[in-house]
Amino acid sequence: MFGGPPRERADAARNRSLLLAAAEGLFAERGIDHVSMDDIARAAGVGKGTLYRRFGDKSGLGIAILDDRERDLQDAILGGPPPLGPGASPAARLHAFADAYLSYLDRNLDLVVMSETASPGARYRTGVYAGWLWHVQLLLSAGGWERPRVLAACLLGALSADLHRHLRAEGTPHREVEAALHDLIDRLIGER
């Protein structure tokens, strides 16, 4: 009767792969700041229109590249072993989330900065952000907070990629950032 979602055309899928591969290659080779959208389209051997139709804008391209790596983290949160996954106390899960997210950030910093700052407010419009927000909000309300959504948004503010790139550039040791966040979470929701 109703078919599933219309299948992606073969040429479209091929171009998507070509573009993602070209972008990842160029980013790794020259650094994100020195790669333009034209470069990517040219390297993939397609026109610019194709690039923009597939990914919307530069931030969308970044999100697509990050997709797999983020999915790993999301899966571990939703169904992996505790304390990151379900089963541990809210406090323990919040601590585990902070560690896991910081580590994810650390491994993909420039890409995340790009996807979050391509245009003002870009971060908050992504589905991934909604996922993190939902998770933190649940943990906070399990911990008895009254305005979990706003508070969760504030906590995620403390995890902005831009901020952590700044801290890294300033030379702040990674372990100090982790320690500060754990202190903060301890005060918010209790001990580990």
Add this chain to the structure above:
Amino acid sequence: MFGGPPRERADAARNRSLLLAAAEGLFAERGIDHVSMDDIARAAGVGKGTLYRRFGDKSGLGIAILDDRERDLQDAILGGPPPLGPGASPAARLHAFADAYLSYLDRNLDLVVMSETASPGARYRTGVYAGWLWHVQLLLSAGGWERPRVLAACLLGALSADLHRHLRAEGTPHREVEAALHDLIDRLIGER
């Protein structure tokens, strides 16, 4: 012997005023997003080079426009009456700072977003940011925290203009944002 800093030339000063006035006018009239740097230079009757020499870039222009309004807040913090100024407990001063900063943000939201997001990391390179950081850091270390600098940076992350524009756009009531921040500060450093 050594003269003071070389005086600004009369034409340069005149052009600075013209540019600031033109920018404020256009921003108010059309909204920040619909004003280009060319528009501003043309409205002020000067060339683009002049605009960029005076203010560096778009974010620098925003900072210059915000300068006075920020200075009021800085002065109140450094020498005004408690609890915002010196004399009150660190906890009380932190609460007062959060209120005052949120209110400042609320009154200048688009301009602050522009000055913070013109380029990635722009926020952290400004003198004003260093001032807020210093203040919050002092209050936290007076409250007995061990890593006041990193923690202060995280708290300011929760006060990013981009985030609060998003919360406003989402319809979150201002009083709820205030309440959440006060709850958070209470846990960090004690009661009001």
Add this chain to the structure above:
DNA sequence: AGCATAACCGGACTACAGTCCGGTCGTCAA
């Protein structure tokens, strides 16, 4: 296989941020 349809393709085009440099004019010292 043959055809109608709609999605897809690509590159020319616009708009904007930011740079550069030859010419100009304010400033200071004599």
Add this chain to the structure above:
DNA sequence: TTGACGACCGGACTGTAGTCCGGTTATGCT
């Protein structure tokens, strides 16, 4: 007052993000 210096001026120029539309080609039905 005059002259030399250097800061200042302006607009043409570059590089980039993102849009648009006429031509093309995959797809599903007969």
